[in-house]
Amino acid sequence: MYNSKITGLGYYVPENIVTNDDLSELMDTNDAWIQERTGIKERRWIDKNSDESSATMGAKASKIAIERAGLTKDDIDFIVFATLSPDYFFPGCGVQIQDMLDMPTIGAIDIRNQCSGFIYAISTADQFIKTGMYKNILVIGAEYHSNGLDKTTRGRGVSVIFGDGAGACVLSRTDDNSKGILSSHLHSEGKYADKLIVKSPSIKNWVPDIINTNGEDTSYYPYMDGTFVFKNAIVRFSEVIKEGLEKNNLNTEDIDMLIPHQANLRISQFVQKKFGLSNDQVFNNIMKFGNTTAASIIIALTDAWEQNKIKENDLVVLAAFGSGFTWGSVIIRW
Ligand code: COA
Numbered sequence: 001m002y003n004s005k006i007t008g009l010g011y012y013v014p015e016n017i018v019t020n021d022d023l024s025e026l027m028d029t030n031d032a033w034i035q036e037r038t039g040i041k042e043r044r045w046i047d048k049n050s051d052e053s054s055a056t057m058g059a060k061a062s063k064i065a066i067e068r069a070g071l072t073k074d075d076i077d078f079i080v081f082a083t084l085s086p087d088y089f090f091p092g093c094g095v096q097i098q099d100m101l102d103m104p105t106i107g108a109i110d111i112r113n114q115c116s117g118f119i120y121a122i123s124t125a126d127q128f129i130k131t132g133m134y135k136n137i138l139v140i141g142a143e144y145h146s147n148g149l150d151k152t153t154r155g156r157g158v159s160v161i162f163g164d165g166a167g168a169c170v171l172s173r174t175d176d177n178s179k180g181i182l183s184s185h186l187h188s189e190g191k192y193a194d195k196l197i198v199k200s201p202s203i204k205n206w207v208p209d210i211i212n213t214n215g216e217d218t219s220y221y222p223y224m225d226g227t228f229v230f231k232n233a234i235v236r237f238s239e240v241i242k243e244g245l246e247k248n249n250l251n252t253e254d255i256d257m258l259i260p261h262q263a264n265l266r267i268s269q270f271v272q273k274k275f276g277l278s279n280d281q282v283f284n285n286i287m288k289f290g291n292t293t294a295a296s297i298i299i300a301l302t303d304a305w306e307q308n309k310i311k312e313n314d315l316v317v318l319a320a321f322g323s324g325f326t327w328g329s330v331i332i333r334w
Pocket of ligand 1: 028029030033034037038115156157158160196224225226227229230233263264267291321322323
């Protein structure tokens with residue numbers, strides 16, 4: 001069996017910065033409420049007149065990651081793309097990356113696991129490398145939320161949280177079993193699917209059916225039972241981090257850097273306090289990018305790495321919780 005390690009990281013966010021004050025011009029909200037409840041100061045939203053999308057942002061992040069890995073597009077054997085906001089109903093964004101980066105006709109899959117999307121994606125890539133099937137896999141998380149949000153007071157409980165952006169990494173084969181991804185841990189509990197959901201359009205409720213309700217059917221906007229999600233998130237985050245540490249005979253003191261999915265700063269702070277971690281052991285950047293769902297962990301990991309907060313041999317823990325419900329963790333020796 002081989003091991004896999006991250007050899008290149010990159011992220012891309014749209015230029016357009018949307019502050020909390022900007023949002024208060026669209027809906028009844030304010031900077032103090034948003035910061036106190038979520039920690040978010042600003043987020044990036046794609047300018048609607050631009051041609052950016054989950055796939056184009058993913059392609060930009062990928063180019064940076066491949067270059068930093070010291071590879072070219074022709075060295076990549078496989079693409080794994082995580083998103084809940086694909087450019088098309090089908091096909092998925094993975095194949096668009098293959099085309100946009102002018103890659104050979106390698107395989108590409110899309111992962112549909114929302115906030116846990118990047119954890120599921122990198123874990124999937126890890127399995128292909130562990131078995132020896134592939135040597136270098138491009139793993140992407142990208143989201144274009146802003147065009148799908150209800151930006152009125154009706155949708156304020158959800159729309160202030162989400163931002164657009166993309167991150168990517170190259171996962172490569174290594175013979176050194178002491179380095180790289182040590183383990184990954186994936187979970188789901190589908191009975192809570194309707195607690196955080198975009199229900200339509202679906203094949204059961206297709207576009208003409210929605211139009212026929214003359215605006216009364218708003219099930220194409222995200223719905224979130226915020227309090228219920230929050231309560232479940234803090235429990236599952238804690239459980240799955242512990243599960244990963246125990247699997248590797250490690251303790252919370254061994255964590256050099258925890259990169260939690262940037263769901264809400266209060267969730268990260270709860271987990272930090274519960275495990276007694278210092279500010280240096282947890283990285284957050286939700287303040288400037290909001291919750292970018294499948295992109296958030298890889299954007300945060302790249303941001304932390306660019307700030308020299310991750311060093312050789314560090315124990316890096318990634319953890320996520322989100323719609324599904326799905327949750328998971330990845331334990332990495334850098
Ligand atoms: N601005 C101002 N007021 C707002 C608002 C906004 N953007 N959104 C909601 N409110 C109001 C509500 O209408 C409510 O008013 P009321 O008391 O008059 O009815 C009040 O603020 C409290 O709303 P509530 O939903 O109870 O707030 P909360 O403290 O639970 O915070 C969340 C809301 C969404 C921030 C919080 O539940 C949360 O973070 N949940 C986790 C969500 C998450 O992380 N999701 C990501 C996927 S993992």
